[in-house]
Amino acid sequence: MPTFALGPNQYGKAETRIVRVTRGPGGDELTDLNVSVSLRGDLAASHLTGDNAAVLPTDTQKNTVYAFAREHGIDGIEEFATRLARHFVESQPGIHGARVIVEQHPWQPVDGRHTFRRDGGEIRTATVHHDDVGTQVVSGVRDLVLLKTTDSEFHGFVQDRYTTLPETRDRILATSVNATWRHAGPAGDAYGTARAALIEAFADTHSLALQQTLYAMGERVLAACPGVVEVRLSLPNRHHFLVDLAPFGLDNPNEVYYAADRPYGLIEGSVRRDDDVAEEVAWSF
Numbered sequence: 512m513p514t515f516a517l518g519p520n521q522y523g524k525a526e527t528r529i530v531r532v533t534r535g536p537g538g539d540e541l542t543d544l545n546v547s548v549s550l551r552g553d554l555a556a557s558h559l560t561g562d563n564a565a566v567l568p569t570d571t572q573k574n575t576v577y578a579f580a581r582e583h584g585i586d587g588i589e590e591f592a593t594r595l596a597r598h599f600v601e602s603q604p605g606i607h608g609a610r611v612i613v614e615q616h617p618w619q620p621v622d623g624r625h626t627f628r629r630d631g632g633e634i635r636t637a638t639v640h641h642d643d644v645g646t647q648v649v650s651g652v653r654d655l656v657l658l659k660t661t662d663s664e665f666h667g668f669v670q671d672r673y674t675t676l677p678e679t680r681d682r683i684l685a686t687s688v689n690a691t692w693r694h695a696g697p698a699g700d701a702y703g704t705a706r707a708a709l710i711e712a713f714a715d716t717h718s719l720a721l722q723q724t725l726y727a728m729g730e731r732v733l734a735a736c737p738g739v740v741e742v743r744l745s746l747p748n749r750h751h752f753l754v755d756l757a758p759f760g761l762d763n764p765n766e767v768y769y770a771a772d773r774p775y776g777l778i779e780g781s782v783r784r785d786d787d788v789a790e791e792v793a794w795s796f
Contacts, residue, residue, distance in 0.1 A: 517558050519795055521610075523549035524569040527576045531585055538624040542585045545614040546592075548572045549794065550599055551642075552606040565605030572599070588613040588637040589648050589698035596641035608642035610794055614653075632656070635702065636691070640792040647792050648698045651691035652706055658685035658749075661765075663718040683768060684718055685749035692732055693741045693791050701736045708735040721748050721778045729782025741783035741791065748776035 525547045533540040550572075556562035576595065585591045592611040599609040615635040618627040636651040666678035692705055712731035718724045729742035751768040 592639040655688040683751035
């Protein structure tokens with residue numbers, strides 16, 4: 512007869528939506544979050560026999576998110592996620608590890624008092640892992656769309672019988688930045704500095720390849736943020752192709768393009784400090 516064994520497992524409450532208004536005489540502040548909790552520990556009995564003695568209900572996890580927002584406030588998403596992760600591990604004997612992922616949707620004040628405007632698709636992120644080894648904090652940004660109209664080339668690449676892409680010395684370079692950066696300790700207030708470094712490096716780099724731009728962006732974050740030890744980037748190449756206007760008797764001196772939706776190139780990589788030996792915690796789910 513075959514035998515079976517329970518493999519790695521976790522459970523939690525995904526995507527708890529919470530909006531917190533911090534009210535003050537000078538105007539309100541708005542924090543809009545999506546919080547996901549995953550817990551690991553001595554949970555085999557729940558899977559194998561239905562014994563839930565070590566299971567903290569996911570509804571309780573949701574309520575904890577709301578309660579912590581009221582009791583402790585949300586000074587920063589990394590701090591908020593860290594407080595939650597430590598609470599779940601330290602308050603539950605059967606839980607040995609917690610992962611809390613927070614996404615922040617940005618809003619900007621309109622009148623400085625009570626009215627806000629939702630920004631575009633850009634989302635700030637934070638992931639905190641906490642177990643008996645320690646706490647690891649990873650910050651990030653997702654869907655940060657950047658485009659430059661020149662200072663980008665692509666040539667000297669491999670060509671075979673299937674290659675049709677022409678070499679270019681001047682092209683539009685556009686991407687939607689998905690970046691994470693791992694902290695050696697607490698995150699502090701590094702987010703603004705890291706985000707600015709990503710944008711500045713994209714703008715400053717005369718790019719011969721999106722790979723070169725990726726490395727420049729990661730390097731700039733490490734230079735600007737001493738507490739960051741590794742940067743991981745995923746950069747889709749949002750292709751823009753010149754439209755052939757010759758059938759209409761018109762030239763096209765790099766002015767009219769069509770933006771291709773898919774397929775797209777996807778460039779991914781990491782930049783880390785030479786003396787960094789720790790690896791980012793990677794849960795398999």
